[in-house]
Amino acid sequence: MMDNKTFDYINLQSGEELKEKVLENVKSNISFKGSNLWILVCAIVIASVGLNVNSTAVIIGAMLISPLMGPIVGAGFALAIYDFELLKKSGFNLLIATFASLLVASIYFYISPFKVAQSELLARTSPNIYDVLIAFFGGLVGVIALTRVEKGNPIPGVAIATALMPPLCTAGYGLATGSSSYFFGAIYLYLINCFFICISTFFIAKYLKYDPIKTLNKKFEKQIHYGISLLILVMVVPSFYLAYNLLQKQKYNQKVEQFIADEFTNKSYTLIYKRTKFNTIPKTIELAFLTKKFSESETKLLNKRLLEFGINNTVLEIIENNKELKGEILNEINGQNKTLNEKDILIDNLQQELNDYKITDIETLKEIAILFPELKNVSFGKHQFSTKTDSIKVKTVILYQTDNKIKVDIEKIKSWLSQKLHTKEIVLVKNI
Numbered sequence: 001m002m003d004n005k006t007f008d009y010i011n012l013q014s015g016e017e018l019k020e021k022v023l024e025n026v027k028s029n030i031s032f033k034g035s036n037l038w039i040l041v042c043a044i045v046i047a048s049v050g051l052n053v054n055s056t057a058v059i060i061g062a063m064l065i066s067p068l069m070g071p072i073v074g075a076g077f078a079l080a081i082y083d084f085e086l087l088k089k090s091g092f093n094l095l096i097a098t099f100a101s102l103l104v105a106s107i108y109f110y111i112s113p114f115k116v117a118q119s120e121l122l123a124r125t126s127p128n129i130y131d132v133l134i135a136f137f138g139g140l141v142g143v144i145a146l147t148r149v150e151k152g153n154p155i156p157g158v159a160i161a162t163a164l165m166p167p168l169c170t171a172g173y174g175l176a177t178g179s180s181s182y183f184f185g186a187i188y189l190y191l192i193n194c195f196f197i198c199i200s201t202f203f204i205a206k207y208l209k210y211d212p213i214k215t216l217n218k219k220f221e222k223q224i225h226y227g228i229s230l231l232i233l234v235m236v237v238p239s240f241y242l243a244y245n246l247l248q249k250q251k252y253n254q255k256v257e258q259f260i261a262d263e264f265t266n267k268s269y270t271l272i273y274k275r276t277k278f279n280t281i282p283k284t285i286e287l288a289f290l291t292k293k294f295s296e297s298e299t300k301l302l303n304k305r306l307l308e309f310g311i312n313n314t315v316l317e318i319i320e321n322n323k324e325l326k327g328e329i330l331n332e333i334n335g336q337n338k339t340l341n342e343k344d345i346l347i348d349n350l351q352q353e354l355n356d357y358k359i360t361d362i363e364t365l366k367e368i369a370i371l372f373p374e375l376k377n378v379s380f381g382k383h384q385f386s387t388k389t390d391s392i393k394v395k396t397v398i399l400y401q402t403d404n405k406i407k408v409d410i411e412k413i414k415s416w417l418s419q420k421l422h423t424k425e426i427v428l429v430k431n432i
Helices: 004-010 019-028 035-052 056-065 069-081 084-111 129-146 154-162 165-177 180-207 218-263 296-308 323-334 342-357 362-371 410-421
Strands: 271-277 283-289 314-319 376-386 392-401 426-430
Touching: 019 069, 019 129, 035 056, 035 084, 035 165, 056 165, 069 084, 069 129, 069 180, 069 218, 084 165, 084 218, 129 180, 129 218, 165 180, 180 218, 218 271, 218 283, 218 296, 296 314, 362 376, 362 410, 392 410, 410 426
Parallel strands: 283 314, 392 426
Antiparallel strands: 271 283, 376 392
16 A cells, blocks of 8 residues: 555645635636737737747747636636636637637738748647647646646746647648648647647546535536536547547558658658548558659559558559659648759759760670770760651760771671660761
8 A cells, every 4th residue: 555655745635725726816817808918919929930930949938928828727627617607718718819819820921021831830730649648748737737836837838838829820821821731730739739738627627626616506507517527528539539540640650651761761762752641541652752763563562561561551652753743742842841842853854854865884885895996985875866857866876986997897886786775776976
């Protein structure tokens, strides 16, 4: 059994503030009018500037002064003590805070001349299981700190960890730029944070045994209890289902990244496009490479390799690097933290064209020197020739020097080069 001394170390009742005082403090931080609304607006502008200039320090400063956690914590306490009025007030003020934040952030990003999505902004568009863990445990710390006589340092840390401000600002950026993926991704993250902070608050309030409110109308009190109990069920069950789905998605992404690293990155294939479609049946992984081409048999083999990495119900599609793909690649890059841009695609197209006219077969040059010693200073490359029909034909041109006294068997050399270079379009030119 646990002795009293050991129990004191983990006892949350130790150092607890009076419950009446805690609830009074919670209720006073719910309202968004007057100074609280002004502070919120200022915090939103600061956070938007931080996201705009990609400054982590500025974003942290905005989170420290933001009063957004007030109504969320209030909702958690309201659920725990069956206080319908407190729940209604918390929900209403949270809606006001949310809409005010979205409006201010949208206006800022609309008038801002700098609309490039930086890494700090992009990080708030794709929620994962870690965001759930941060929100839940950050909420636990915040509520525990609120119920202490001595508040200490956790509250500022919770404001930073739970990060309610940046997703709202990112959603405002999505509205200002007309990007639905940014807006819905950021709002999704914001809602995850709100839900799990609220749930962690509910659990701590229940654990500390905050008394449910009493009313004179017992029938109405019973209806409130049933209504809020149903609301708790509606919040908790989907939230944990959401957390489970995000966990499965995180595991899936890790397997995909390991597959890409082992099969492509470690073999020095330059990946320029990657997209995973989770909403299709089966799931789809689309990849495109800078220069590497895959045959149909190679693609089938790679699809079989997916199963070895535990990636089930998934199809791998290799997209050839062509001009139609260029626009899609650039759009994908705009939604992710990539450095590839239009210039890189243009360089690759030029490189492809150069490869069509360049021969780097050093072994052939060495063999020519051995088999045809009468040829000196041999060089070759591909050139365009116009024809009588105004079409363009590409031929391999061989430049050589030789002693005028030595007879050169041109047809024999052409025949050998045709077999070696796999082309009949060969022209030998004596370089004087």
